[in-house]
Amino acid sequence: MSIAGILRLATPQHGCITRRQALGIITTGTFNSLVENGVLDRRWPGVYAVEGFRHDWMQAASGITLSVPGAALSFGAAARLWGLEFAAGTEVEFTTEGSKKWEREGATAHRTNSLKSFTTTRSGITVTNAARTIVDLSRQMTPGQVGALIDQSRILKVCSAFEVNACLDELQRTGRRRTRNVDEALETRLMNDKDVDSFLEIRSLKWIHRNGLPEPETQKWFKGKRWYWLDIWYPHLTLNIEPGGPWHLLPSVHLKDQIRDADLTNCGIQVIRVPLEMEESTFVDIVRTAIASRSAMFGV
Numbered sequence: 001m002s003i004a005g006i007l008r009l010a011t012p013q014h015g016c017i018t019r020r021q022a023l024g025i026i027t028t029g030t031f032n033s034l035v036e037n038g039v040l041d042r043r044w045p046g047v048y049a050v051e052g053f054r055h056d057w058m059q060a061a062s063g064i065t066l067s068v069p070g071a072a073l074s075f076g077a078a079a080r081l082w083g084l085e086f087a088a089g090t091e092v093e094f095t096t097e098g099s100k101k102w103e104r105e106g107a108t109a110h111r112t113n114s115l116k117s118f119t120t121t122r123s124g125i126t127v128t129n130a131a132r133t134i135v136d137l138s139r140q141m142t143p144g145q146v147g148a149l150i151d152q153s154r155i156l157k158v159c160s161a162f163e164v165n166a167c168l169d170e171l172q173r174t175g176r177r178r179t180r181n182v183d184e185a186l187e188t189r190l191m192n193d194k195d196v197d198s199f200l201e202i203r204s205l206k207w208i209h210r211n212g213l214p215e216p217e218t219q220k221w222f223k224g225k226r227w228y229w230l231d232i233w234y235p236h237l238t239l240n241i242e243p244g245g246p247w248h249l250l251p252s253v254h255l256k257d258q259i260r261d262a263d264l265t266n267c268g269i270q271v272i273r274v275p276l277e278m279e280e281s282t283f284v285d286i287v288r289t290a291i292a293s294r295s296a297m298f299g300v
Helices: 003-013 019-023 026-034 057-067 075-082 130-138 143-155 161-173 180-210 251-266 280-296
Strands: 016-018 040-044 047-050 092-097 107-114 120-122 125-128 216-222 228-233 241-245 270-275
Touching: 003 019, 003 026, 003 047, 016 057, 019 026, 019 047, 026 040, 026 241, 040 057, 047 057, 057 075, 057 092, 057 125, 075 092, 075 125, 075 130, 120 161, 125 130, 125 228, 130 143, 130 161, 130 180, 143 161, 143 180, 180 228, 180 241, 180 280, 228 251, 241 280, 251 270, 270 280
Parallel strands: 092 107, 241 270
Antiparallel strands: 016 047, 040 047, 120 125, 216 228, 228 241
């Protein structure tokens, strides 16, 4: 039973388990016995490799980050984990928050004053998110190299130009300066990403026409607590259809959308959000149902 519990915890961590994790499911005596018998091998401070797992780069990346409180895989190591081959490194690199200096054999340590909000888990390892990884690496890159990295991240769908820009904005609030190479790389890419909204609006209007739905008005202003720009608008039904690209998933943008939609709802307006991945049949069903419901409500 003890081995099963050890394997359950260690498997997603590439064969690594911390002493604290192990003692959460087995006794100290059992733990010491597993160490003495070679089942657990202490490879890093407080972290053990379980017998039978490969001692490869992924295990080292997992073990080293587990051995340092609050550490996240970063820079070239993070790029490798995200599949960003233009900047993928062979060395394990990690970042910690605060002034304390950490060292691990075979790894490079970095320090920052802002980390927690930029980390996630990928392949069982705590890592800087793709946007922060690109920003961290950008200081040693030309605008062309940064652009290639952003383009690859978009192809892999691990982050968008808007997310990189939002990361820069958030870091700037902590005192970190923006760099010209990133801004140059982002300039045209942010414009291209904004075009997705126009595409989604055109697509939604095509679906409305093709499926015989009532013709809406487009690009209208409406005043609630503030003025709002309505992409697709049925004024007699107080129905608003809002296509939105992937940047609407960004926390800051999503929060603004929620505030906007709540205000419009309080004004009696129904808001239908149309994400990029919505299919035509789903869109038509939702819009047709809303039109029928609100037509009955207003007697039109």
